[in-house]
Amino acid sequence: MLISKDHDKVFANVVDRLSETARECFPLPDDAEVADNLVSMANFLPLIGELIEVMAPEIVAEIGAYRGITTRALLNIANEVGFDVHVVDPALPEESDDARLTRFKQLSIDYLGVDHGASVFFIDGDHNYFTVERELSLIHQQRAGRPVLTLLHDVSWPCARRDMYYLPDTIPKSARKPTVDYSVLSVASSTLLEGDAGVPMTIPVAIEEAGDANGVLTAVEGFLSTHDGYEYIQLPAIFGLGVLWSTADLSDSQRKAFAKIKERIQWVSPFAATMELNRLILLARVNEAGAEWHKCQRAIAELTANVDRLSSELKAKEIELARLAEQENPAKQESQGEQENQAENMAHRSALDTTRKQ
Numbered sequence: 001m002l003i004s005k006d007h008d009k010v011f012a013n014v015v016d017r018l019s020e021t022a023r024e025c026f027p028l029p030d031d032a033e034v035a036d037n038l039v040s041m042a043n044f045l046p047l048i049g050e051l052i053e054v055m056a057p058e059i060v061a062e063i064g065a066y067r068g069i070t071t072r073a074l075l076n077i078a079n080e081v082g083f084d085v086h087v088v089d090p091a092l093p094e095e096s097d098d099a100r101l102t103r104f105k106q107l108s109i110d111y112l113g114v115d116h117g118a119s120v121f122f123i124d125g126d127h128n129y130f131t132v133e134r135e136l137s138l139i140h141q142q143r144a145g146r147p148v149l150t151l152l153h154d155v156s157w158p159c160a161r162r163d164m165y166y167l168p169d170t171i172p173k174s175a176r177k178p179t180v181d182y183s184v185l186s187v188a189s190s191t192l193l194e195g196d197a198g199v200p201m202t203i204p205v206a207i208e209e210a211g212d213a214n215g216v217l218t219a220v221e222g223f224l225s226t227h228d229g230y231e232y233i234q235l236p237a238i239f240g241l242g243v244l245w246s247t248a249d250l251s252d253s254q255r256k257a258f259a260k261i262k263e264r265i266q267w268v269s270p271f272a273a274t275m276e277l278n279r280l281i282l283l284a285r286v287n288e289a290g291a292e293w294h295k296c297q298r299a300i301a302e303l304t305a306n307v308d309r310l311s312s313e314l315k316a317k318e319i320e321l322a323r324l325a326e327q328e329n330p331a332k333q334e335s336q337g338e339q340e341n342q343a344e345n346m347a348h349r350s351a352l353d354t355t356r357k358q
């Protein structure tokens with residue numbers, strides 16, 4: 001999921017930036033995304049890379065590319081294992097000259113309406129019930145009875161039970177929930193927050209959480225309830241990874257690989273949930289602290305401007321006062337001046353005497 005369209009803190013060459021000790025402590029995968037917030041499906045590849053290999057796909061299709069982090073990671077695997085990558089996004093990132101990559105600057109439902117020969121799909125486009133339900137149905141239609149692996153992002157909080165709309169105009173009005181353009185979401189509340197103590201969303205989300213036909217997980221469940229021959233499991237980390245596969249026509253090695261991943265995901269899920277909740281609470285705290293910092297900066301700027309204004313007013317008043325005093329009593333001013341001169345002379349003389357005595 002992409003929380004903010006301004007998200008720009010993805011580190012390149014992560015490993016090069018770590019100290020010797022840290023490098024030893026964090027055995028990161030090659031395509032690790034290290035950022036204040038994690039948004040890419042590339043982060044799941046160390047877990048699911050094996051499944052892609054065992055599916056032996058001719059084509060892997062990625063729906064929703066954003067900056068192409070997952071696309072690049074997939075191309076690394078593609079060049080080793082030998083498959084092509086199709087990337088589908090109406091707002092595709094910069095051109096790539098990788099021979100294994102084909103770019104489709106279009107909506108997922110237009111791409112998936114045609115059988116391009118993909119058997120592995122990454123679904124990370126528009127995170128709402130209508131889109132995801134259609135995407136899964138179209139994949140089902142083209143793969144009917146043949147093995148297919150679909151990896152979905154954002155099946156956990158906050159999009160599990162709340163629609164998000166990147167491209168609201170591409171979704172029929174009747175299928176869209178009432179939305180807000182900017183919101184702050186909290187794991188502690190189903191309603192939108194007034195303050196900043198949550199995760200900020202700069203992409204429109206449904207005002208109401210849960211209920212009928214709302215959210216990505218609801219779409220997966222809807223699909224599963226109407227289609228036989230699928231297994232599904234999800235990992236509650238980095239906004240949630242869903243692994244959906246058809247059980248039809250699997251080879252022994254594929255069956256074993258799926259059973260192994262299922263067991264691993266079940267095993268690691270409680271731990272992943274703890275880490276994810278902690279990450280979301282910290283994201284909320286960072287947002288709140290950032291908002292507080294901006295508030296303080298605005299208050300400081302306002303106070304500084306006030307102090308500057310008051311200082312110049314004071315200076316002007318002092319000048320005016322001095323001028324008035326001079327006008328009112330020039331004689332007193334003169335005698336005061338003489339007294340000051342006499343005092344200065346006496347001090348001078350006494351200093352001279354002291355010097356002579358020495």
Ligand SMILES: C[S@@+](CC[C@H](N)C(=O)[O-])C[C@H]1O[C@@H](n2cnc3c(N)ncnc32)[C@H](O)[C@@H]1O
Pocket residue numbers: 001002039040041042063064065066067068069070071088089090091106107108109124125126131166167170
């Ligand atoms: C969360 S980002 C994808 C991140 C990427 N998959 C990754 O792992 O690094 C979502 C992307 O989906 C695209 N998108 C939104 N609606 C779409 C749709 N209906 N079909 C295809 N792409 C869509 C957006 O333009 C955006 O670039």
